[in-house]
Amino acid sequence: MKGYGSFCPVAKAAEILTERWTPLVLRELLLGSRHFNQLRRGIPQMSPTLLSKRLQTLEEAGLISRQSGANGHCEYHPTQAAREARPIIDALGYWGHRWARSQLTPNELHVGRLMWNMRRSFDLEHIPCDFVLYIEIADARPKHWWFVVKKEEADLCWDDPGFEVDISLYASLLTLVQIFIGEMPLLRARELGKIEIYGPKHLVNSMRTWFPRSKYANEAPAIADQVSAS
Known part of the structure; x- marks a missing residue:
């Protein structure tokens, strides 16, 4: 992955966290997905090949560790670095629900x-x-x-x-x-x-x-706030 060529901490973090699909992979890991097939179910549009590449990148960056599960299958566990990224992933979700709501195509x-x-x-x-x-x-x-x-x-x-x-x-x-x-x-x-x-x-x-609802479901859209405020 190409870097930004900058010492800025925001740039360094973005090099790792903002590559396409990476925030979604981290979301799945932080929500408890540990096996490759579980990650695929959470991100079904992502190809298995690309998912493998992103997992390798995150492992090299120190955000996940591979461990052997009870049945001998490989498990992916978030490291301390990944766990400290949880507020970032949550902030993206709340911001997206407020400012970037989809029309659900x-x-x-x-x-x-x-x-x-x-x-x-x-x-x-x-x-x-x-x-x-x-x-x-x-x-x-x-x-x-x-x-x-x-x-x-x-x-x-x-x-x-x-x-x-x-x-x-x-x-x-x-x-x-x-x-x-x-x-x-x-x-x-x-x-x-x-x-x-x-x-x-x-x-x-x-x-x-x-009944199941998204953790972001209570975040009101910004447009509704603006209308009510006016």
Whole structure:
């Protein structure tokens, strides 16, 4: 990677952190992805070859270390340098949600990425009990998804796990993305008929407290702030 030819700390940091795809790789690592396939699920548009190159670059820069996992597979762990970059990655997310919101074009809607992000965004402290959530997205491929949600973690299944479904949800991919990023509240989407939810009343009523949303979802867009201020 070409450098900026400057001693400036901002330039030196940018040489490492702002190369294409690198902030997204760091985001995945800081969110807990440890295996190559997990990183691929979080960044599905990135080719395996390029991902390997970025991981090598980050390792050479001292931001990740390769370790052997319990099953002998290679694991990628963020170093202290990477962990100290977390506020930078978070700041990019909050700034982007406030100042660079997308109009959500079709090429930006990826069901696999959405489901993977939802998996780690359940508010497990507020789930009333263990349950299985089935989601069907008619305009996506694949369109059938299952979450096995427990107090300890939420597990994403690409195939039917064989458990009885407690809550069934039907929506378009666009609607689910809008809910996840905070552009449309879950209950509002249901009122508008954009989403259908079936299940026990106590579980359905509690969804507003635990249903997955982006950590940046509460950041209001700058344009809305300017309009309200005027």
